[in-house]
Amino acid sequence: MAKQHVRFTFEPNLIQEPLIYQLGHQFEVITNIRMADVDASVGWVVLELEGEPDEIERSIEWARSKGVRVDEPTLGDVVEG
């Protein structure tokens, strides 16, 4: 079992979708919300995903395919000017 920290960002059209619930049901991955905020223009959530590394990767790819932006939670872009 492995743990991975991710930040999901949702565009307004995805805010009402129960994507984290679906992710937890479609993949053998435990989702643990640590921080989150949602308003009218954007929503984000910082998650800990726990499971087999391949399964976590598959679940992240699935989230991306649904239109979720997936980032490392704390750093933002690390390529600086």
Place this chain on the structure above:
Amino acid sequence: MSYAQALRCRECEREYPLDPAFFCQFCFGPLEVDYDYEAISRVMTRESVAAGPPTLWRYAPLLPCDPEYKVDLGTGYTPLLRADRLAEAIGLDTLWIKNDTVNPTWSFKDRVVSVAIARARQFGFTGIACASTGNLANSVAAHGAHAGMDTFVFIPDDLEEGKVVGSAIYSPALVMVRGSYDDVNRMCTELSHDQPWAFVNINVRPYYAEGSRTLAYEVAEQLGWRTPDHCVVPMASGSLFTKIWKGFKELHQVGLIDEPQTRMSGSQAAGCSPISTAYAEGTLNFRPQKPNTIARSLAIGNPADGFYALKTMQETEGGAEMATDQEIIDAVKLLAETEGIFAETAGGVTVACLKRMVESGHIRRDEETVAFITGGGLKTIEAVQGQLTEPLRVPASSDAFLEALEARRATEAGVAVAAGGA
């Protein structure tokens, strides 16, 4: 000695020891260095600062590293220049330029790298690394060379030749990475977890970011130990913006200045403006963007400190603006023509946004303003090539020169009349 006493989570305020760590184990919030300000206020006076070296190390008690580990290329204590001609051009009574183009590798990144590399040596790291599109790469390569450390610099493989040379000259392990912007980000984050290096803006980021506060200390000292009414600061990750405000507040905390009343406003390029867009929309939650601007040194689509920059604007009644690529080029030229300072595109962003803020009334004419110019123009000459007045080309004859000069003036006068008529 250093008066840093802990790392503290910016979200839940949990404390951690001073290790190479950057996020809170509990909430994954970012960590920031906390200091023993009472002890600092006992040792740091205006006189002790004045007696220090003409570099950022004059503020050593407020830095998160022991000065005996410093790698000093002479960074900091850069000029604060009164900019009357630019002020008049854009409609301000009093404008100052904090000219950070004169640092050892010609950008403010020397400040953050000075602190990061000192702390990395204090931790016992023998390797230092970064991922960058230019300024940070140049600075890490130079400081790594001066310190004799193993130095790893990752750059995108589509970088302009000048920027590649600006790092390669110091002979680091220079790695050009093929792939999208997101791919390079992901690869470097993975490397930072796996390799025994100080990746300056990843595993030692809390210390690295603290170097930016020295800009605030210098401005306050150079103004005679007071703060200006308004600051205009370029924003990429948003870190510099938040740290300048933190720096002013700290100087008050240690008793060196009155409580700052400065309004903090940020500048971004329209082609990469997640923070300025969120400000315009009245939200603290920015949406990441795919950068598309000539201001590559500010091209961070997913800014780590964007939320905190927006909070700082709220706290100080500041704001944010964005400028188009053409406005950026025009502003680079305006700064050069009025003040004799050749800035890179990020400087153009700041001046263009400053101009917009004055025009919109966000900055009042009587607000004493400081604009932060953070990098030198020779790094981005391609941005202004083709946009400058062509030189007169003449044979070696004074008559030919005078004739060409007259022709040029006549053309310019014609253009001015045509513009006036339109």
